[in-house]
Amino acid sequence: xxxxxLLLLFGFKTLTCFSQQIDNKHLNSIVAFLQTxxxxxxxxxxxxxxxxxxxxxxxxxxxxxxxxxTKSESLKxxxxxxxxxQFKTFQATNNQPSALGxxxxxxxxxxxYIDKSNxxxxxxxxxxxxxxIAFNKRLNPSDFLETKxxxxxxxxxxxxxxxxxxxxxxxRLNVLRRKLSNIKDMQSNEAIALWAEFGxxxxxxxxxxxxIEPKFSFESNQDFSKTQFVEGLTxxxxxxAWKTNNPLSYWNIFDYPFALMRLITGTDKEFTIYGSTIPTxxxxxxxxxxxxxSTRKSLIGNTNPFPRIKFETSFRTFITRVxxxxxxxxxxxxxxxxxxxxxxxxxxxxxxxxxxxxxxQSTSGFYVSYSTGKLPFDARNDKVYSxxxxxxxx
Amino acid sequence: MxxxxxxxxxxxxxxxxxxxxxxxxxxxxxxxxxxxxxxTFYNALDSQGLIQQQATIIANEIDSIFRDGSGAKYEIGVDxxxxxxxxxxxxxxxxxxxxxxxxxxxGSYKFWRETK
Numbered sequence: 396x397x398x399x400x401l402l403l404l405f406g407f408k409t410l411t412c413f414s415q416q417i418d419n420k421h422l423n424s425i426v427a428f429l430q431t432x433x434x435x436x437x438x439x440x441x442x443x444x445x446x447x448x449x450x451x452x453x454x455x456x457x458x459x460x461x462x463x464x465t466k467s468e469s470l471k472x473x474x475x476x477x478x479x480x481q482f483k484t485f486q487a488t489n490n491q492p493s494a495l496g497x498x499x500x501x502x503x504x505x506x507x508y509i510d511k512s513n514x515x516x517x518x519x520x521x522x523x524x525x526x527x528i529a530f531n532k533r534l535n536p537s538d539f540l541e542t543k544x545x546x547x548x549x550x551x552x553x554x555x556x557x558x559x560x561x562x563x564x565x566x567r568l569n570v571l572r573r574k575l576s577n578i579k580d581m582q583s584n585e586a587i588a589l590w591a592e593f594g595x596x597x598x599x600x601x602x603x604x605x606x607i608e609p610k611f612s613f614e615s616n617q618d619f620s621k622t623q624f625v626e627g628l629t630x631x632x633x634x635x636a637w638k639t640n641n642p643l644s645y646w647n648i649f650d651y652p653f654a655l656m657r658l659i660t661g662t663d664k665e666f667t668i669y670g671s672t673i674p675t676x677x678x679x680x681x682x683x684x685x686x687x688x689s690t691r692k693s694l695i696g697n698t699n700p701f702p703r704i705k706f707e708t709s710f711r712t713f714i715t716r717v718x719x720x721x722x723x724x725x726x727x728x729x730x731x732x733x734x735x736x737x738x739x740x741x742x743x744x745x746x747x748x749x750x751x752x753x754x755x756q757s758t759s760g761f762y763v764s765y766s767t768g769k770l771p772f773d774a775r776n777d778k779v780y781s782x783x784x785x786x787x788x789x
Numbered sequence: 790m791x792x793x794x795x796x797x798x799x800x801x802x803x804x805x806x807x808x809x810x811x812x813x814x815x816x817x818x819x820x821x822x823x824x825x826x827x828x829t830f831y832n833a834l835d836s837q838g839l840i841q842q843q844a845t846i847i848a849n850e851i852d853s854i855f856r857d858g859s860g861a862k863y864e865i866g867v868d869x870x871x872x873x874x875x876x877x878x879x880x881x882x883x884x885x886x887x888x889x890x891x892x893x894x895x896g897s898y899k900f901w902r903e904t905k
Contacts, residue, residue: 422824429852433851485852504870506869506870508869508870508893515849515853529856549845551846551849552855553805554849554850554853554854554857555850555853555854555857555858556858557857558858561860562860565859565901565902566861566901566902567847568805568858568859568901569798569801569900569901569902571805572795572798572801572802572805573795573801575805576795576801576804576816576817577795577817578816579816579818580816581808581814581815581816590808590809593805593809596807597805597809597854597858597859599854599858602846602850604846604849606842606845606867615812629838631842631845633842633846635846635850637809637810637811637850662814669811669829671810671811671812671829671830672811673831675839675842675843675846677836677838677839677842679838707835707838709833709834709835709839709840711829711830711832713811713814713829716815719819721814721815721827723829725832725833725834726834727832727834727835727839729836749827752834753834754834756833757821758824758827764858
């Protein structure tokens with residue numbers, strides 16, 4: 396296998412017309428030198444074999460090839476910029492001999508944007524693949540090769556209203572920016588008046604957002620005797636009322652108590668609902684691979700992948716500023732539901748899980764939090780705080 | 790580390806944009822050293838997927854305000870993919886500073902009447 400790789404690298408170099416003779420020359424001169432030293436053919440073969448077992452030889456050839464190929468004007472080798480390959484010596488277990496192999500990591504992304512008068516859309520496509528392969532298949536490492544393909548279609552509506560008299564407005568906005576930057580108290584009458592004028596020149600509007608992202612991943616061991624295909628879908632939904640006192644912001648009922656707190660503490664001079672903190676939503680349809688879930692194995696006798704829906708939403712808003720500390724309220728809710736769960740899983744109340752956490756948090760890390768519910772087995776690392784009230788001072 | 794100064798239009802425009810979007814409430818001088826997790830959108834209780842979603846919304850609105858509302862253009866050799874990828878890498882890192890974002894933006898946009 397390593398000879399094939401070596402030949403391919405020489406071949407690539409020849410195809411791209413880059414210094415194709417250098418490495419042949421080096422090998423030939425080594426062999427010629429050994430012959431002058433009266434080393435027999437069998438010994439020369441051993442020495443050359445040892446040389447081509449050395450990952451540094453392949454890494455040098457590969458680096459040379461990439462440097463030459465990406466320097467060329469031709470676009471056909473440009474994809475190599477997204478490919479990381481490194482030749483290594485692997486040892487699958489302590490008892491096995493080491494073997495030459497390679498680790499690879501390829502990431503390719505493409506994006507296309509479509510702007511219309513009141514919307515901005517984008518198509519993005521991504522392909523990533525990574526893994527480790529030993530050239531002797533008996534000595535392959537025990538990890539999996541992974542290939543992922545994802546596509547994303549997203550669209551934003553609104554956000555900014557483009558002015559007709561651009562030149563005068565852009566210049567005025569710059570003047571206002573400079574004046575505002577010299578004011579220390581953002582609640583002073585001068586600052587409030589300037590921000591009002593700023594808002595009359597920079598016209599923001601309600602913004603709506605959605606995104607759909609199907610994902611596919613394929614995992615296999617190196618000889619493809621074990622394979623796993625996993626598909627998923629993520630849907631994002633969001634709305635923001637960027638303009639103060641816009642009717643959409645009044646639907647943000649979660650912010651009402653905090654608007655009152657901002658008014659009482661003097662953070663805002665008027666009762667102001669923040670439309671920028673309207674909760675957003677993310678829905679995921681995934682295949683879960685519960686390979687280490689011993690509870691599941693004891694209940695249904697296997698750890699086969701299963702389909703699951705996840706819903707997540709969150710809310711965060713500003714409460715007040717005390718000296719240099721900003722105080723925020725944070726909340727997050729997640730719901731998980733296994734689709735067509737086996738009866739044993741349902742009876743054990745493991746087919747659905749929900750988790751809610753909220754926290755008061757300051758800039759320096761002080762927080763008070765409360766959480767309830769539980770996360771499914773595979774998502775427990777995402778748990779932020781334990782059940783009950785907590786406080787922590789950093 | 791980037792300089793946070795009101796002589797720089799990237800700093801000024803970013804600060805007024807984040808203020809208008811209710812992402813911060815501090816004066817100019819106090820805003821450069823705010824971390825991303827001090828901005829209103831960054832909820833540390835969220836999964837990485839939801840933080841990415843919030844950052845995407847913020848990055849797109851910043852780009853709209855700069856280009857459609859404030860007359861900024863992309864620098865030569867810069868496109869929206871590069872701009873949004875750069876902004877997202879900072880917005881999703883809770884420990885990055887507002888002035889880091891300004892530095893990234895300064896290299897991506899030519900602001901209205903900006904002289905370099």
